[in-house]
Amino acid sequence: MDDPAREHEHHDLRLRDVVAALESLYPLDSAADWDRVGLVTGDLDQPVRRILLALDPTLAVIDEAREWGADVLVTHHPLLLRGVHSVATTSAKGSSVTALVRAGVALWVGHTNADVAEPGVSTVLANALGLTDQRPLSGENAGRVGDLAAPVSLAEFADAVAAALPATAGGIRVSGDPEGTVRTVAVMGGTGDDRFDDVRASGADVYVTADLRHHPVLEAREEARGGRPYLIDAGHWATESLWLESCRERLLATLGELAAATRVEARVSTQRTEPWTFVVGANAAQPDRAVPPTGGVS
Numbered sequence: 001m002d003d004p005a006r007e008h009e010h011h012d013l014r015l016r017d018v019v020a021a022l023e024s025l026y027p028l029d030s031a032a033d034w035d036r037v038g039l040v041t042g043d044l045d046q047p048v049r050r051i052l053l054a055l056d057p058t059l060a061v062i063d064e065a066r067e068w069g070a071d072v073l074v075t076h077h078p079l080l081l082r083g084v085h086s087v088a089t090t091s092a093k094g095s096s097v098t099a100l101v102r103a104g105v106a107l108w109v110g111h112t113n114a115d116v117a118e119p120g121v122s123t124v125l126a127n128a129l130g131l132t133d134q135r136p137l138s139g140e141n142a143g144r145v146g147d148l149a150a151p152v153s154l155a156e157f158a159d160a161v162a163a164a165l166p167a168t169a170g171g172i173r174v175s176g177d178p179e180g181t182v183r184t185v186a187v188m189g190g191t192g193d194d195r196f197d198d199v200r201a202s203g204a205d206v207y208v209t210a211d212l213r214h215h216p217v218l219e220a221r222e223e224a225r226g227g228r229p230y231l232i233d234a235g236h237w238a239t240e241s242l243w244l245e246s247c248r249e250r251l252l253a254t255l256g257e258l259a260a261a262t263r264v265e266a267r268v269s270t271q272r273t274e275p276w277t278f279v280v281g282a283n284a285a286q287p288d289r290a291v292p293p294t295g296g297v298s
Helices: 004-009 015-025 059-068 092-103 121-128 154-164 196-202 214-224 236-241 243-255 259-263
Strands: 038-041 050-054 072-075 106-109 132-136 144-153 173-175 181-191 206-210 230-233 265-268
Touching (some): 015 106, 038 092, 050 059, 059 072, 154 206, 181 196
């Protein structure tokens, strides 16, 4: 008589198993109301042997998934965040959906639900910067606040941020006195210029995030009167891409509880989905090292 346990070992892992594992780590109901997360393409009964993880579901990433023979593509950013009325290949979105379906590659998205998970996107960023005594930046568990082992100057800390994160075409932008002392650090992976009130309430000396726009930054520096919190824009791709390895490890650990998971491979995409390619004239305008009281430096 066959051993039921041994028979189960030979069953393929199914997409429904992978989805269940991902959604146990990054619950869909923790995502923001406006977000579009979870399974986008795929048959829950399809077998899974290879899983590719990437920040963005770009055409190049989808090509990599197809060429590697991935059965599932896990991305942080949604493919269909805003409504579309056609998936014809006349658009990039349509080409992406068509390519995924034709290749039998399932797409699962973990976005704001991955941001607020523990560990989530900002936790991984805080760990990379060596922050201790970490706590949430906001009541929604978005962002983190922590402390450096010892106070350093803003210039020294900016160098440490650049060394800890993946290299990017644009580098990082800093607003504040290079000689200013920082110890308590707030971080928010990805776009974060809507969290300045939380940052001020946290008592952080410096805030590391991305996509900082002119007017919110100028207003924040005016409120700080040239002092703390200082600001560092480290780039969207750089501040979030570190999360992919954490997701890969946690997913494999969760799947490892299933016998069939020994047959599953997972890797992080080799594609850099940072859209910028080069900058010109960086630091051409050199403000005085003594920051004006208002922080208003052009």
